[in-house]
Amino acid sequence: MSTEAPVASTSALVGGKAVPQQPVYCAVCSFPPEYCEFGAKKAKCMSWLEENHPALFAKYYSESALEDKLAHLTVDQRKALEKDLAKKEKKEEAKAEKEKAKMSSAKVVVKRMERSKKKYVTSVHGLHHFNVDMKKAAKLFANKFGAGATVSKTPQGEDEILIQGDVGDDVEEMLLERNEKKLVDVFGGKITEDQISVIIEEPKKKTAATIAAAAAALVPAQGTNH
Numbered sequence: 001m002s003t004e005a006p007v008a009s010t011s012a013l014v015g016g017k018a019v020p021q022q023p024v025y026c027a028v029c030s031f032p033p034e035y036c037e038f039g040a041k042k043a044k045c046m047s048w049l050e051e052n053h054p055a056l057f058a059k060y061y062s063e064s065a066l067e068d069k070l071a072h073l074t075v076d077q078r079k080a081l082e083k084d085l086a087k088k089e090k091k092e093e094a095k096a097e098k099e100k101a102k103m104s105s106a107k108v109v110v111k112r113m114e115r116s117k118k119k120y121v122t123s124v125h126g127l128h129h130f131n132v133d134m135k136k137a138a139k140l141f142a143n144k145f146g147a148g149a150t151v152s153k154t155p156q157g158e159d160e161i162l163i164q165g166d167v168g169d170d171v172e173e174m175l176l177e178r179n180e181k182k183l184v185d186v187f188g189g190k191i192t193e194d195q196i197s198v199i200i201e202e203p204k205k206k207t208a209a210t211i212a213a214a215a216a217a218l219v220p221a222q223g224t225n226h
């Protein structure tokens with residue numbers, strides 16, 4: 001006990017003697033509570049301190065403590081400090097908000113495509129929004145369906161999984177599963193139903209269009225003069 005750390009500590013009176021306890025570090029910003037006000041999460045820091053160390057909270061945030069501190073600042077310094085803090089907090093909030101919006105607007109698109117008559121491939125795209133490990137996911141699908149499942153890149157350079165077979169509804173069920181640990185571990189257990197679109201690619205339209213295009217191309221080549 002030779003060095004006294006310049007950090008906040010709670011102390012208790014035991015038998016008339018003050019017994020120093022563990023130094024306290026803020027669980028929100030990791031600084032000693034007296035430095036919380038310089039962090040970007042001051043509001044959160046304050047409520048954490050109030051809840052967990054009411055004595056320290058009173059010490060640092062009681063009106064007299066604040067007045068004492070502010071008394072040493074000029075009006076301009078005080079204003080600058082408040083402005084700076086408000087800015088930092090706003091930035092932090094905007095960041096959290098953005099992250100949340102990104103997650104909630106993310107979509108997984110499960111699409112069934114007909115490769116040849118009655119032969120289907122199901123593609124699963126958008127799992128990267130949810131930080132899913134693609135290889136592990138492909139392996140889960142392969143095991144579940146006893147069919148080939150591979151990770152492939154879209155033209156945009158994003159990962160998607162291609163599964164042999166018409167398994168869209170089962171894939172959706174797997175993504176929504178919350179009780180099977182194996183699945184939750186890989187898919188995160190956070191994808192909601194309205195974040196999944198199951199699409200069936202219409203093969204007829206495509207085929208008709210392809211035939212029409214092919215026919216149109218053939219007409220001048222074959223000629224019409226017999």
Ligand SMILES: [Zn+2]
Pocket residue numbers: 026027028029030031033035036039045046
């Ligand atoms: Zn803090």
